[in-house]
Amino acid sequence: MCSFLNFAIILVGGVMLLYATSGISELEIPNKKSLVIYISECKNNCKNCHTPYLHEKYGDSLKENFNLLLNLYFNYLDVVCFMGEGKNTKEEKEELKYYCNIIHDLGKESALYSGRDVDIEEWMNCFDYVKVGSYQENKGSLSNRNTNQKLYKKENNKYKDITYLFWK
Numbered sequence: 136m137c138s139f140l141n142f143a144i145i146l147v148g149g150v151m152l153l154y155a156t157s158g159i160s161e162l163e164i165p166n167k168k169s170l171v172i173y174i175s176e177c178k179n180n181c182k183n184c185h186t187p188y189l190h191e192k193y194g195d196s197l198k199e200n201f202n203l204l205l206n207l208y209f210n211y212l213d214v215v216c217f218m219g220e221g222k223n224t225k226e227e228k229e230e231l232k233y234y235c236n237i238i239h240d241l242g243k244e245s246a247l248y249s250g251r252d253v254d255i256e257e258w259m260n261c262f263d264y265v266k267v268g269s270y271q272e273n274k275g276s277l278s279n280r281n282t283n284q285k286l287y288k289k290e291n292n293k294y295k296d297i298t299y300l301f302w303k
């Protein structure tokens with residue numbers, strides 16, 4: 136059993152990220168166990184979204200619970216994976232970057248699942264893994280060879296497309 140991780144969350148600002156649920160999964164990052172944190176208030180509007188509850192302003196403050204989540208799952212995770220970016224505001228990006236740095240300080244990896252059709256943005260560079268691309272029903276998710284989505288892994292400060300690892 137590990138002793139309680141000792142780090143402080145020092146974030147200033149008004150409305151911060153909310154998360155709806157969390158748990159350990161081996162599906163998001165190939166060959167890794169991830170603590171997946173589902174961020175609420177997604178504004179991407181993908182048609183036939185598979186997690187519509189994430190559109191709502193619903194859940195608990197991530198800032199208030201991040202320490203607790205890491206302590207609960209620390210021994211079972213390789214990666215902390217943020218599923219979504221909330222409203223994608225400047226403050227929320229800063230909040231995600233802040234957590235990313237804490238994760239690295241604790242010797243773990245970090246991942247961001249963005250649902251936007253973008254190239255990797257500068258603020259995302261903190262993350263070891265970045266997924267981009269909206270959900271398009273006719274193309275499927277990462278495990279579909281026809282997918283529009285991509286998962287990148289950072290190696291030697293460059294992002295490499297590792298989407299093919301999902302294909303059987």
Ligand code: SF4
Binds near residue numbers: 180181250269
């Ligand atoms: S990014 Fe994900 S949660 Fe957001 S609308 Fe698209 S599928 Fe739904």
